[in-house]
Amino acid sequence: MKRLSVVIANYNYAAYVGQAIDSALALSWDDVEVVVVDDGSTDVSRDVISGYGSRVRALFTENGGQRVAVNRGFAESTGDVVVFLDADDVLPPDLPVHLARAWRDGVSKVQFRMQRIDRIGVAIGTPFPAYDPVPSPADVRRWATTTTAYPTPPASGNAYARDFLERIFPLGPELGDFADSGCLAAAPFLGDVVTVPEVVVGYRQHGANDSNLLVDDTRFTREVVRARARWRFARDVAGAGGEGHVDEAPLRRSRELLQFRVAAERVSPAAAGLPGDGRPRQLLDVLRSPLQPGPESWRDRVVIAGWCASVLLAPRPAVRRLLELRWGRRQPVQADAQV
Numbered sequence: 001m002k003r004l005s006v007v008i009a010n011y012n013y014a015a016y017v018g019q020a021i022d023s024a025l026a027l028s029w030d031d032v033e034v035v036v037v038d039d040g041s042t043d044v045s046r047d048v049i050s051g052y053g054s055r056v057r058a059l060f061t062e063n064g065g066q067r068v069a070v071n072r073g074f075a076e077s078t079g080d081v082v083v084f085l086d087a088d089d090v091l092p093p094d095l096p097v098h099l100a101r102a103w104r105d106g107v108s109k110v111q112f113r114m115q116r117i118d119r120i121g122v123a124i125g126t127p128f129p130a131y132d133p134v135p136s137p138a139d140v141r142r143w144a145t146t147t148t149a150y151p152t153p154p155a156s157g158n159a160y161a162r163d164f165l166e167r168i169f170p171l172g173p174e175l176g177d178f179a180d181s182g183c184l185a186a187a188p189f190l191g192d193v194v195t196v197p198e199v200v201v202g203y204r205q206h207g208a209n210d211s212n213l214l215v216d217d218t219r220f221t222r223e224v225v226r227a228r229a230r231w232r233f234a235r236d237v238a239g240a241g242g243e244g245h246v247d248e249a250p251l252r253r254s255r256e257l258l259q260f261r262v263a264a265e266r267v268s269p270a271a272a273g274l275p276g277d278g279r280p281r282q283l284l285d286v287l288r289s290p291l292q293p294g295p296e297s298w299r300d301r302v303v304i305a306g307w308c309a310s311v312l313l314a315p316r317p318a319v320r321r322l323l324e325l326r327w328g329r330r331q332p333v334q335a336d337a338q339v
Contacts, residue, residue, distance in 0.1 A: 001103045003031040004096055004159075005079030009069035009179070010049070010087035011039040016204060017087040018048045019121070023202075024085060025055060029096035035077050037061060039069040070179035071170040080162045084179060089114075089156040090121070090202035098199045099159050108164040108191025109183070112199035114157045119206045127200050129153060135295060137192035144188040146293050147253040148231045152193075155180035157201045164191050168237055175229055185230035189238035213263075213327045220264035221271035227257050228274065248274070252285050253292040255304050259326065262286075262311045266319045279312055286312065 006024040010017045017036070024034045034056040036049050040063030049058050059072060070084055081099065085091060095112070102110050113131070116124040129151040135143075143150040152158070160183060168186050175181045187193050213219045228251060235246045251257060251274060262282050264273050286308045290301040311322050 001081050001096075001100045003033055003079040003081070004029050004099070005033045005035060005077035005082045006085050006091070007070065007073035007077055007082060008034070008036045008085045008087050009039060009066050009073055010036060010041060010045055011063065011066070011069070012041045012043045012045060013087040014041070014043040014045040014048050015119075016206075017045055018051075019090055020085055020087050021049070021052055021056060023090040023092075025052075026093050027091060027096050028093050029100075031079075032096070033057070033077060033079050035059070035073045037069040037073040037076075039063050039066065065177040067171050067173070067175065067177045067179045074165060074169050081159050082162060082165060083159045084155050084183070086154075086156045088204040088206065090117075090204070091156070092200060092202075095159075095199050095201070098196050102194045102196050104194075106192050107161055107194055108187040109158050109160045110194045110196055111152050112157045112159075112196055112201050114153045114203040115200045117202045117204050119204070121202070121204075124205065131195055131197045132295075134195050134197055135193075137188075137194060139295070140193040140195075141188045143294055144234070146250055147255075148227065148234075148250045149254040149256050149294065150188060150193070151295050152184055153201070154203070155183075156203065158183065158187075160187070161191065175233055176226060178226070181226060181230050182233050185234035186237045189234055189240075213323075217267040218271060220260050221268050221273050223260040224257065224264055224273035227251060227254070227260070252281075253288075255289055255292065255294060255296060255301065258282070258285055258289060258308055259304065262308045263323055263326075266311055266316070267323070283309070283312055 008020055021034060021036060036056050037059045038045050038049055039061060046060060057076060059076060061069065061072060074082065099110055113127040113129060115127045118124055131151060135151065140150045167190055168182055171179060171182045231251055232246045261273060261277060264271060265279055265282060286305050289305045307326065311319055314322060
């Protein structure tokens with residue numbers, strides 16, 4: 001690893017983007033490039049970013065959404081390893097040291113753990129994902145192939161090989177506006193995913209996070225739709241699309257996705273999710289769920305199956321309480337692990 005590029009896409013995060021930039025500039029590596037794309041912010045973000053002068057490459061664009069901003073930032077970057085840092089997250093200074101030790105030919109991405117932090121940077125809870133045991137690249141590829149899912153942090157917790165990214169960029173609109181979807185989805189199929197549990201990246205929770213599912217019932221269906229789009233993208237870039245046909249059976253084996261499917265079925269059943277989905281099919285998938293492959297322990301598999309069955313069978317007034325028990329602490333959306 002020679003040059004490390006940190007690409008930050010910002011929109012109206014003036015309160016946090018300076019801390020993100022500071023963390024990138026403080027990385028313990030001789031050659032770090034920081035590219036900041038401001039996506040047409042209407043707050044004082046431009047003033048904050050401009051204050052760094054020549055220490056960062058700043059691009060000020062019209063608002064086009066995160067995916068467009070990240071496409072632009074990647075095109076302007078030159079590093080052979082790239083981190084897409086969310087403007088409200090922060091990197092630890094020693095990240096490049098651990099990254100360099102893990103790096104080798106054939107790696108598509110190196111993934112870390114993340115620590116929830118509040119508005120002022122105080123740690124909340126424990127780091128995630130819980131890699132127990134630490135998965136090998138072969139484990140990740142097998143889980144991704146058979147269930148569409150593997151344990152991974154969202155955007156800021158990953159460092160990507162440039163030669164991998166050049167095979168999938170620019171990211172197209174079929175993935176929606178979230179830039180990390182395509183990167184996470186394709187990584188196991190176009191290289192090795194290496195896990196480094198010692199590194200902890202700061203994941204800020206401030207109430208406006210997209211991962212706060214309980215603010216809108218349609219977000220559960222949205223996560224199902226995203227997962228399906230990511231899976232189709234991953235199989236297409238891996239050359240397994242077969243003239244547009246993608247086998248979607250692995251989506252039904254994902255325990256993480258199953259939780260979103262049953263939640264969507266109870267709170268917004270008219271919305272589109274997986275084709276042919278519904279309560280009878282989901283109950284069958286719940287019964288099969290503990291036997292499906294994946295990193296979860298048998299205990300966790302049984303707990304997930306029990307929660308899903310409860311959501312599907314509970315009286316409607318009890319459903320909300322079950323959803324709050326699962327997502328009430330605004331945990332990061334682990335559908336980011338669905339590929």
